[in-house]
Amino acid sequence: MLFNSWTYLLFLGLVVGLYWALPRRYRISLIVLASLGFYAMWRWEFCLLVVFSAVVDFVCSGRIAGSSTARNRKRWLLASLVINLGLLAFFKYTYFAYDNIRSLGTALRIHLPAHESWALKIILPLGISFYTFQTISYTIDVYRGVIKPIDRFPTFLAYVMFWPQLVAGPILRCGEVVPELLARRRFRIDDFAIGVQRIVQGLFKKVVLADSLAPMVDYWFEQSQAGLTAIDVWVACFLFGFQIYFDFAGYSDIAIGSARLLGIRFPENFDWPYLARSPRDFWKRWHISLSAWIRDYLYVPLTGRRYQVSSRDGIAVAARGRVGYRQAWALMLTWCIMGLWHGAAWTFVVWGLYHGSLVLAYRLTPWLRRLPERFPRLGWLVMLAAVMLGWLPFRAHSLSQACHWLLKVINPLEYSLSPWVTGLSVRIAGYSYLAAAVLTVAMPLWHKLRQVGRRTPADSPFPADVLHAAVLTAMVFAVILCMQAKQQFIYFQF
Amino acid sequence: MHDRPTSESGDAAESRASGAVGDPRPRAVLSGVLAGIALFTLAGIRFAGFDPAAVGMGRNTTAVNVESYNGTRVYGPPLPDVIAALCESARALRGAGNEVALWLGASQLHGLNKMKKGDRLAVHYANERAAGRGAALRYLQVSFGNANFHELLAVYLAFRRRGFTPDRAVLAFTYDDLREPGVRPDVAALLKAADAAAWAGLGPGGEQLRAEVESNPDDRAGSAPVERNAASGTPQERVEAGLSQTLEARWPGFRHRDRVRAGLKSTFTTWFVRTFLRRSLRPVLIPARMQSWNMAAFRSLAGALEQDGVRTLIYQAPHRPGENPFYHDRAAYDAFFVDLEAFCRREGIAFADLEGIVPAEYWGYDNTGLPDAFHFQVEGHRRLARAVDAALDDLGEP
Numbered sequence: 061m062l063f064n065s066w067t068y069l070l071f072l073g074l075v076v077g078l079y080w081a082l083p084r085r086y087r088i089s090l091i092v093l094a095s096l097g098f099y100a101m102w103r104w105e106f107c108l109l110v111v112f113s114a115v116v117d118f119v120c121s122g123r124i125a126g127s128s129t130a131r132n133r134k135r136w137l138l139a140s141l142v143i144n145l146g147l148l149a150f151f152k153y154t155y156f157a158y159d160n161i162r163s164l165g166t167a168l169r170i171h172l173p174a175h176e177s178w179a180l181k182i183i184l185p186l187g188i189s190f191y192t193f194q195t196i197s198y199t200i201d202v203y204r205g206v207i208k209p210i211d212r213f214p215t216f217l218a219y220v221m222f223w224p225q226l227v228a229g230p231i232l233r234c235g236e237v238v239p240e241l242l243a244r245r246r247f248r249i250d251d252f253a254i255g256v257q258r259i260v261q262g263l264f265k266k267v268v269l270a271d272s273l274a275p276m277v278d279y280w281f282e283q284s285q286a287g288l289t290a291i292d293v294w295v296a297c298f299l300f301g302f303q304i305y306f307d308f309a310g311y312s313d314i315a316i317g318s319a320r321l322l323g324i325r326f327p328e329n330f331d332w333p334y335l336a337r338s339p340r341d342f343w344k345r346w347h348i349s350l351s352a353w354i355r356d357y358l359y360v361p362l363t364g365r366r367y368q369v370s371s372r373d374g375i376a377v378a379a380r381g382r383v384g385y386r387q388a389w390a391l392m393l394t395w396c397i398m399g400l401w402h403g404a405a406w407t408f409v410v411w412g413l414y415h416g417s418l419v420l421a422y423r424l425t426p427w428l429r430r431l432p433e434r435f436p437r438l439g440w441l442v443m444l445a446a447v448m449l450g451w452l453p454f455r456a457h458s459l460s461q462a463c464h465w466l467l468k469v470i471n472p473l474e475y476s477l478s479p480w481v482t483g484l485s486v487r488i489a490g491y492s493y494l495a496a497a498v499l500t501v502a503m504p505l506w507h508k509l510r511q512v513g514r515r516t517p518a519d520s521p522f523p524a525d526v527l528h529a530a531v532l533t534a535m536v537f538a539v540i541l542c543m544q545a546k547q548q549f550i551y552f553q554f
Numbered sequence: 555m556h557d558r559p560t561s562e563s564g565d566a567a568e569s570r571a572s573g574a575v576g577d578p579r580p581r582a583v584l585s586g587v588l589a590g591i592a593l594f595t596l597a598g599i600r601f602a603g604f605d606p607a608a609v610g611m612g613r614n615t616t617a618v619n620v621e622s623y624n625g626t627r628v629y630g631p632p633l634p635d636v637i638a639a640l641c642e643s644a645r646a647l648r649g650a651g652n653e654v655a656l657w658l659g660a661s662q663l664h665g666l667n668k669m670k671k672g673d674r675l676a677v678h679y680a681n682e683r684a685a686g687r688g689a690a691l692r693y694l695q696v697s698f699g700n701a702n703f704h705e706l707l708a709v710y711l712a713f714r715r716r717g718f719t720p721d722r723a724v725l726a727f728t729y730d731d732l733r734e735p736g737v738r739p740d741v742a743a744l745l746k747a748a749d750a751a752a753w754a755g756l757g758p759g760g761e762q763l764r765a766e767v768e769s770n771p772d773d774r775a776g777s778a779p780v781e782r783n784a785a786s787g788t789p790q791e792r793v794e795a796g797l798s799q800t801l802e803a804r805w806p807g808f809r810h811r812d813r814v815r816a817g818l819k820s821t822f823t824t825w826f827v828r829t830f831l832r833r834s835l836r837p838v839l840i841p842a843r844m845q846s847w848n849m850a851a852f853r854s855l856a857g858a859l860e861q862d863g864v865r866t867l868i869y870q871a872p873h874r875p876g877e878n879p880f881y882h883d884r885a886a887y888d889a890f891f892v893d894l895e896a897f898c899r900r901e902g903i904a905f906a907d908l909e910g911i912v913p914a915e916y917w918g919y920d921n922t923g924l925p926d927a928f929h930f931q932v933e934g935h936r937r938l939a940r941a942v943d944a945a946l947d948d949l950g951e952p
Contacts, residue, residue: 061790066797101790253580256587285769287736464769479735479844528582529589536590537597540808541815 061101061223063314064267064543071098072259076321080247088218088241095221099186106185109147114213114220116143117195121202121209133203140199148192151184156404187227189401193353195220198234200357207235215241224315228308230329230349240324251323257532258317264535265310267542273303276492281455285464290474292489293452293465298496300455301448305333308347332507334447337432337439339419342447354398362390392416402454407462410453418446444500591807594814598807601817614919615929616669617661621695623681629664629695632709632741640694641718647692655693655946656713656864658706659726662871662938663697665929667918673932679939689947691722698741702734703851704763705741707756710855711763712744715752719862722949724942725855727894728871728928729887732848733840737766755861759854762847856901867945868898869906872938874917874927906945911937 061068075094079087099107120140127133155175162172198219201207210216219237280288280296312329319326329348336342343351363386392413399412422428432439449469456462468474480489578586621629626643630636644654657663657677666673677695684691696709706725713719745752745767753764802809859866870891891907898905912934919926930938 065790065794066801067790067793070797101793102788104789249580250577253583254577257578257583260587282739284736284739284742284766287766479733479841482841525579525582528578529586532578532583532586533589533593536587537593540590540594541811541818 255320262313595807656720759851
C-alpha cells in the first residue's frame with residue numbers, strides 16, 4: 061500500500077483506533093493482521109513470501125539458541141542466511157545475473173535468448189531488501205547472543221511485518237522494536253500529536269516536494285548528452301539529490317509518525333544529510349538504519365571490530381582509526397554491496413564504490429580529514445558537491461550515460477548556461493535551475509530557522525505553537541491539493 | 555565540527571519523554587491540521603465557480619496525434635512505426651498515380667486551438683483541396699513540438715533509409731525554433747545504426763546530426779526490470795478510486811480541488827509573468843550558436859532534398875497578428891527572412907511568406923492562459939492548407 065494515498069490514511073485511522081480500543085493482549089494480533097492487510101493491498105500472494113521468510117528465521121533462531129555445539133549453531137545460521145539471501149537473489153538479481161552472462165556470451169559469440177522471452181516473469185516483491193535484512197539481523201543477533209530468540213511466533217511476525225517499516229525501512233533491530241511492541245502503554249496525546257505532525261511532514265516532503273521535482277529530473281535524464289552543458293548536469297544531480305532525499309525522508313517520516321501514533325518510537329533514519337561536512341558525517345545522517353546494518357553485519361565482521369547493537373549512528377562509528385589493507389578492502393567491498401543492495405545494475409555498484417572511495421580518500425588524506433574542522437563551510441560545500449555528483453550513476457539510465465555526463469563535469473570548456481535556459485526554449489529547464497538554486501540555499505537556512513525557533517523564549521510574541529500551527533496549516537493544504545496515489549516512493553523499487 | 559546532530563523532528567536523541575524541546579504541542583498540531591482542512595475547504599468554495607477556460611487555462615490547444623485522408627494515414631509524430639505507416643501510405647498513393655509531398659514542421663501543424671468535433675489538420679485540408687482541384691498530389695506530414703532542423707533532417711533521412719523520397723517537400727520555418735537545441739531520443743533512434751552511406755554528402759549539418767545520434771544514450775543495459783508502479787492494478791487502486799469518489803461527493807473542497815489547483819496556478823502564473831516577463835513566458839532569445847547550428851542543418855536538409863530531386867517549398871510560418879509579444883527585435887526577424895528568401899532564390903527553392911494569412915480572430919490562448927502565437931483554430935488550418943497547396947500548384951509540374 062502506498063503511504064501517499066487516502067486509502068492509507070483511512071487504514072491508519074482504523075488501525076490506530078482499534079489499537080487503542082482493544083485490550084492490550086489483542087494488540088500484537090491486530091498489528092499482524094493489519095500488516096498482512098497492508099501488504100496484501102499490493103499483492104496478497106506475496107504475503108506468503110514474507111511469512112515464509114519469517115517462519116524460516118523463527119525456526120532457525122530457535123534452533124540456534126537451543127543448539128549445544130557451535131557447529132550446529134553455525135549450521136542453522138547458514139541455513140537462515142542461504143534461504144533468505146537466496147530468495148533475495150532470486151527475485152532481485154536473476155535478470156541482472158542472466159543479462160551479464162548473456163552479454164559475456166554475446167562477446168564469445170554464444171547467443172542466449174533475452175530474459176523477456178522467458179515464460180517465467182519475476183516480480184520484485186515490495187520491500188524484500190528491507191525485510192530480508194531485518195530478519196537476517198535478528199538471526200545473527202541471536203547467534204551472537206545479543207538477544208534471546210522471541211518465543212512467540214505472532215510477536216516475531218509482528219516485528220518482521222510491522223507495516224510502517226515493512227516496505228522501505230527503517231531497518232530496525234529486534235531489540236529496538238519488540239520491547240516497544242510489547243510495552244504496556246496508555247494513549248498519550250503528545251505521542252499522537254507528534255505522530256500526526258510527522259505524517260503530515262512526510263506527506264509534504266513526498267507529494268509536494270519530491271513529486272514536483274520528479275518531472276524536472278525525468279526531463280534532464282532523458283536529454284541527449286550532446287545538448288547538455290556541465291551546469292545542466294550539476295542541476296540534474298542536485299535536483300535528483302533533493303528528490304530522492306524528500307522522497308525517502310518523507311517515507312521515513314510517515315513510517316516514524318505512524319508508529320508514534322501507537323506510542324512506538326522508531327529511531328531517526330535521516331538527520332539533515334546535506335549538511336554533512338565529510339563522508340563519515342554523511343553516513344551518520346543518510347539512511348542511518350541501513351548504514352548501521354552494513355556496519356554491524358558486514359563491515360565489522362570483515363574488519364574484526366566490535367559491532368554495535370542499535371541502528372543508530374551509521375557506519376561512521378566503525379570507520380575510524382588507521383586504515384590498513386584489511387580495512388580498505390573491507391570498506392570497498394562493503395560499499396560495493398551497499399550499492400548492489402539498492403538495485404540490480406552496475407550503476408548502483410559504481411555509486412557504492414564512489415562513496416567507498418570518498419570515505420577512503422578522507423581517511424587517507426590528512427588535509428581532507430582536517431578540512432571539516434578547519435574550514436567548516438568549505439568542507440560542507442565540498443561534501444555537498446561530492447554527494448550530489450554521486451547521484452549521477454544512481455539515477456543514470458546506464459553506465460555510458462553516467463560516464464558521458466561525468467566527462468562534461470570534469471571538462472572546463474563545458475561550463476556554460478544551457479541553451480534551453482538562455483533561449484528560454486523549455487520552461488522546465490529554467491524552472492530546474494531556479495529550483496536547484498532555491499533548494500540549495502533554503503536547506504541550511506531552514507535548518508538555522510529551526511534551531512532559532514527551538515531557542516525562542518516562552519514569552520516571545522511569536523510563540524512556537526503559532527508557528528507550528530501555521531506551518532502545519534500550509535503543509536496540510538498543500539498535501540490535500542497535491543496528493544495523488546500514482547507516484548510510488550523511489551525506495552519501493554529497491 | 556557541527557553541533558551534536560538533532561533529529562529532523564526536533565527530538566533530542568537522549569530524551570525519551572514526550573514533548574521534548576522542539577516537538578509541537580498537541581494543540582498546535584490539532585489546530586494546524588484543522589486549519590489546513592478548513593483553508594482547503596474554503597479554497598474549494600472560493601474556486602468552485604472558477605472556469606479555467608474563461609481565463610484561457612486548460613486544454614485550449616490540443617495536440618492531435620493521428621490524421622487521415624480518405625482512410626489513408628497522412629500524419630504522425632516521428633516514431634519508427636509512424637514512419638513505416640507513412641511509407642506504406644506513400645506507396646499506396648503513388649500506386650494510385652499521385653505525387654507525394656512530405657510536409658515537415660513543428661507543433662503548428664498538429665496543434666488545434668479550441669478544437670471541436672470534426673476539426674481536422676491542415677494536412678487533411680490540403681489533401682482535400684488538391685483532390686478538389688483535380689491535382690494528382692497528396693500530402694503526408696510529420697511534425698512534433700519545437701522541432702528543430704536537425705530533427706527534421708533526421709526525419710527526412712529516416713524516410714530515405716526506408717527507400718522513400720517524396721516528389722515534393724514542404725518545410726515550415728518557424729523563427730522561434732531556431733533556438734532549439736539537441737535531438738530528442740525518439741528522433742535520434744530513427745537513425746540508430748544507420749550506415750555510412752546514410753550520412754554521405756550532407757555537409758556540416760549532417761555531421762552534427764550524426765554526432766548527436768551516436769551520442770544519444772539508448773542503452774539501458776544492466777537495469778533489472780522492477781515493477782515500477784506499486785499501485786497500478788492492485789486492490790489499493792480500486793479502494794483509492796472509491797474513496798476519492800466518496801470524498802468528492804461529501805467534501806466540496808475536495809470536489810473542486812482541480813479548480814483550486816488551476817485557480818492558484820493561474821493567479822501565480824499571471825502575477826509571475828506580469829511582474830517578471832511582462833508580456834510572455836517565452837520571449838524569443840535566439841543564442842547565436844543555436845541559430846547557426848540549426849541553419850547548418852537546414853542547409854544540409856535543403857542540399858539532401860536537391861540531391862534527391864525533390865521540389866521544395868519553404869514557408870515562413872503564420873504568426874498571430876496584431877499584438878506581437880514575441881519579437882524583441884522585429885528588425886532582426888524581418889532581416890532573417892529577407893536573407894532566407896534570398897538564399898532560397900539562389901538555391902532554386904520556392905519560398906512563401908505566410909506570416910499574416912491567419913487573422914487574429916482564429917487564434918486563442920495556450921494551455922497556460924497566455925495568448926497563443928503559434929497554434930490557430932481550425933480556420934487557420936484551412937487557410938494554411940489553401941496557401942501551401944496554392945504555392946505548390948504555382949510551382950507547376952516538374
